[in-house]
Amino acid sequence: xxxxxxxxxxxxxxxxxxxxxxxxxxxxxxxxxxxxxxxxxxxxxxxxxxxxxxxxxxxxxxxxxxxxxxxxxxxxxxxxxxxxxxxxxxxxxxxxxxxxxxxxxxxxxxxxxxxxxxxxxxxxxxxxxxxxxxxxxxxxxxxxxxxxxxxxxxxxxxxxxxxxxxxxxxxxxxxxxxxxxxxxxxxxxxxxxxxxxxxxxxxxxxxxxxxxxxxxxxxxxxxxxxxxxxxxxxxxxxxxxxxxxxxxxxxxxxxxxxxxxxxx
Amino acid sequence: xxxxxxxxxxxxxxxxxxxxxxxxxxxxxxxxxxxxxxxxxxxxxxxxxxxxxxxxxxxxxxxxxxxxxxxxxxxxxxxxxxxxxxxxxxxxxxxxxxxxxxxxxxxxxxxxxxxxxxxxxxxxxxxxxxxxxxxxxxxxxxxxxxxxxxxxxxxxxxxxxxxxxxxxxxxxxxxxxxxxxxxxxxxxxxxxxxxxxxxxxxxxxxxxxxxxxxxxxxxxxxxxxxxxxxxxxxxxxxxxxxxxxxxxxxxxxxxxxxxxxxxxxxxxxxxxxxxxxxx
Numbered sequence: 001x002x003x004x005x006x007x008x009x010x011x012x013x014x015x016x017x018x019x020x021x022x023x024x025x026x027x028x029x030x031x032x033x034x035x036x037x038x039x040x041x042x043x044x045x046x047x048x049x050x051x052x053x054x055x056x057x058x059x060x061x062x063x064x065x066x067x068x069x070x071x072x073x074x075x076x077x078x079x080x081x082x083x084x085x086x087x088x089x090x091x092x093x094x095x096x097x098x099x100x101x102x103x104x105x106x107x108x109x110x111x112x113x114x115x116x117x118x119x120x121x122x123x124x125x126x127x128x129x130x131x132x133x134x135x136x137x138x139x140x141x142x143x144x145x146x147x148x149x150x151x152x153x154x155x156x157x158x159x160x161x162x163x164x165x166x167x168x169x170x171x172x173x174x175x176x177x178x179x180x181x182x183x184x185x186x187x188x189x190x191x192x193x194x195x196x197x198x199x200x201x202x203x204x205x206x207x208x209x210x211x212x213x214x215x216x217x218x219x220x221x222x223x224x225x226x227x228x229x230x231x232x233x234x235x236x237x238x239x240x241x242x243x244x245x246x247x248x249x250x251x252x253x254x255x256x257x258x259x260x261x262x263x264x
Numbered sequence: 265x266x267x268x269x270x271x272x273x274x275x276x277x278x279x280x281x282x283x284x285x286x287x288x289x290x291x292x293x294x295x296x297x298x299x300x301x302x303x304x305x306x307x308x309x310x311x312x313x314x315x316x317x318x319x320x321x322x323x324x325x326x327x328x329x330x331x332x333x334x335x336x337x338x339x340x341x342x343x344x345x346x347x348x349x350x351x352x353x354x355x356x357x358x359x360x361x362x363x364x365x366x367x368x369x370x371x372x373x374x375x376x377x378x379x380x381x382x383x384x385x386x387x388x389x390x391x392x393x394x395x396x397x398x399x400x401x402x403x404x405x406x407x408x409x410x411x412x413x414x415x416x417x418x419x420x421x422x423x424x425x426x427x428x429x430x431x432x433x434x435x436x437x438x439x440x441x442x443x444x445x446x447x448x449x450x451x452x453x454x455x456x457x458x459x460x461x462x463x464x465x466x467x468x469x470x471x472x473x474x475x476x477x478x479x480x481x482x483x484x485x486x487x488x489x490x491x492x493x494x495x496x497x498x499x500x501x502x503x504x505x506x507x508x509x510x511x512x513x514x515x516x517x518x519x520x521x522x523x524x525x526x527x528x529x530x531x532x533x534x535x536x537x538x539x540x541x542x543x
Contacts, residue, residue, distance in 0.1 A: 001417050004384050005336040008368040011377060025380075027414035035480045036412040036450075043483075044375050051374075081372040084330025084343050085302045089374070124306030156308070197309060206310070 015040050048076050051086050056093065056116045058174045059109065071100055087124070091117060108165040115171055115209070118159035118195040122207045125157035125197065130258035138260050139248070148229025151261035157197035157207075158256055160221050167191040168211055192217035196256065215239030219247055220256065227264040271296055271323055271357045271469060271509035275528040275535065278327075278513040283521045284314050291321055292521065294528065296357070298325040298511050304354075305346040312353070319354045325469065325511070326356040327438075332372070333396070333406070334365035334379045334389050344399050351400065358468055358509075360405040360438045361396070363389060363426065378411035381418035381425040386432075393433040405436035405468045410443040410475075410484035414451050422447065423461035436468035439508075441498045442475060443484060445491070450481040455497050464505035472498060472531060473513040486515035490527060499534050507535045 002010070007025050014023035014037050022030030023037060052072045053060050060068040075096045081089045094113035103109050142150065161167070166188040173182040192212045212220070218238035222231035235242040251257040274295035279287060281303070286292075297318065304312050318324075331343055351359060364376040379385045397404055408426050420428075430437050439462060448455035474488030490498075490512070502508070512527040 001382070004380065004382070004388055005368065007380055007415065007417065008336055008365060008377075012368055012371065012373070015373060015377075023413075025415055025417065027416045027418065032480070033413055039412045039479060039481070039483055040373075040375060040377070044373050047374055081367075081374055082370055084332055084340060084366060084372055084374070085305050085346070086330070086374045087302060087305065122309075124309045124311065127308035 015044065045073060045076075047086070048072055048081075048089070052090050052093065055090050055120050056113060057176075058116055058171055059093075059097075059112055061174050062106070062109065062112065062170075063103065067102065071097065071103065074100065090120075093117065108163070108167065108170060111161070111163040111165055111167050112170060114161050114163075115167055115193065115195065118161055119207045119209070122157040122159055122195050122197045128155045128157065128255060128258045130155065130255050132252050132255065135252050135257060135259060136249075139252075146263055148227060148232075149264045150228045151226075151264055152223050152228060152231075152257050153259035153261050154220065154223060155196060155255055155258040158220070159195040160217060160224070161191075161193045161195065162217065162221075163191045163193070165191065168193055168209060171209070190214075194220065194256065213239060215242030216247055216251075218242075220251065223257070269323065269357055271325055273507045273509055273535070275531040276323075276325065276509060276511045277524045277528055278511055278515070279318070280515065280518055281311075282518050283524075284311075284318070286521055288314055288317055292525065294322065294525070296323040296325065296509065298327050298513075301326045301328040301347055301350055301359075302330045304350055312350075315354060324354055324356045325358040325360065325509075326350065326354070327407075328359070328361040329376070330366065330372075330374065331361045331396070332364075332366040333361050333392050334363060334377075334385070335368055336365075336388065337368055337370065339392060339395060344396065348400055351402075358405055358436070358438075359400065359402065360407055360436075360469065362407045362409050363429065364409045376409050378409060378413065378415075379425070380415035381420045381422050382415075383420070386420075386425055386428045389429050390432045393429065393435050397433070397435065403435055405438040406430070407438035407440050407471065408443050408447075409440070410446040410450075410482075412450060412481055412483070421453070421457075421461075422451075423458040427461050427463055430463050430466045435466075437463065437466045438469045438471060439467050439501065439505075440471035440473075441501055442471065442473045442490065442494050445494045445497050446475050446482040446484050456500065459497070459501055459504055462505070467505050467508050470498070470501065470508050470510045471513055472510060472527070473515075486513050487517045489523075490530070495530065495534070498531070502534055510535060 010025050020034050022034040026033035049069050049072050079092045094110040097103050097113055098110040166184055168191050169184050194210050194212050197207050215235045215238050219231050219235035222234040232244055272295045276296035277294050279297040279299050304315050306312050362376050367373045444455050444458050472490045473486040474490055476483040476485040510531045512524050
């Protein structure tokens, strides 16, 4: 008798097989067993289509139901789930779409996927406990020579996305409640977006997407992994007009910068 | 909030995302709710905040769908850690998982696959239930699953398998009456024989849901009203075991909340008629 592990390996292979052969482990007649294994295959396929459809509603709308479902099926084959939590499946859909031939004529789709994944992550990220006064106070008492080596922590829900396409506009005109013009000005240039959950107690208990100036975007992006001195340099490279004092007050005040880390 | 208490012996409703806002705002008169644990694994954000609000007003049961209890892969410590942190946060009356597996070799199918009914599988599942109970520091309930394919190697009946796991680990049983019925039809056994073999004292909760009869066999979709045959089997289960906390589950084509309330009312009627008999 094959071991339980062997049976599970064979069952998994039979779930994936589409040749209609009856699995040897099954009881009863072959045709019935093959037909019934197909129920698992269909259920699983439909579960993934629904799960990714909920995470990527704009992609689904842009691709249309048939192409979206085909893309999900191909994604599941290329990047199978490795977690029992279906809510965290789909993080590599952006890179997958970039190499998915049927979607090649719409090069902005991977960025749409990045934005929708960021919204999804932001919605379930840890709650920020930052109090702007405390962060500002801690910063003020630091000696000036310590500042360049200081690291700053961003709100756990904050995600930063740069796109060569008018990504925010693409996303907005594909919202179910969007009214009015739906045209996209493709010459509008790069988008630098901050995705972030609204602070608890704010009017909207959801995720906000905002366009940032290039300098601010470079500054926040550099703060993920680099110290303040380096972040200032990168911000000034991106925008000569970048003003540190305004950026710090703004981002601490709205909670984007949520804490002070170690000195590098 | 009332931590540590058992579920009320009454009808509860499986709470899904489309109804969370309604329940939070209207606080309908439902005895208790159950949610899928994994849907609240988030570290923060509106979903878990809503669940905490609802938990303040209702007893709660946490029902896992992703632990892959019966897999021969190692148990996911990360998954258990998230479950433990959710348990600490919402203090559920009951924590349950399925007598099934979801993948092997690191791959997950995010579905509930049946286990062969063999001594090896019983021993494996028992060690896993014990491991989970150890890590969580509490008794869990295990649920019998529906299945479409049987195993040639099975040498004991499914009801013997379920009863053995409960007897050996001291875990509770989440008896899904719809799954018993679906399997009785799909695999050709008498559902009453199954019920007769269940350890009545261990039944901590009962599940009811609807199936789809349009396929090559009955498909456990949780996408319809409870079938008349399943209501009859439920009545029989309550007569055997006494009144038990009973849940209405609905997961696809989720209807208006009032439809779920109507189903719960039907379960309440059967629960209370049993009370009348007992009195």
